[in-house]
Amino acid sequence: MTDLHKERVEELYSGYKVFAEEDGTMKEENVINSLRCIGLNPTLEQVELALLDQEKKGPGVITFDNFLKLACYEWDESNNNSTLFEAFRVFDISNSGFLPKDELHTIITSLGNERVSQSEDVIDVINMI
DSSP: OOSOOHHHHHHHHHHHHHHOOTTSOEEGGGHHHHHHHTTOOOOHHHHHHHHHTSOOSBTTEEOHHHHHHHHTSOOTTTTOHHHHHHHHHHHOTTOSSOOOHHHHHHHHHTTSOHHHHTOTHHHHHHHHO
8 A cells, every 4th residue: 555644544535435436446537526625636637647557446447545546646736735725715704714614514515516415424524624
């Protein structure tokens, strides 16, 4: 696998589960959203290039091990926290530097992904923060 701490692997798995299929695999089209869910900010082109290097379970499908490898890539913008802070600032109406859990839940579940909007995994991910 990788040299990640157990806690980080668990965090990554929680983000992975939100977009994974019932069989535990993930469709390639969900990879970029799940990477962004765990705080990374790769471009679509970067993800597509990284996926070319991965051994896949089948066409258009990756496993959690593949996802871990992708999460360890050095994305150009992933270390730029200012982009992330700017994105959250849009939702921080009170300018307190915090988002209440219920507000974050509303934002995540309103993104249009039916599986996410009905998933208890969203609450699990939020509770980890």
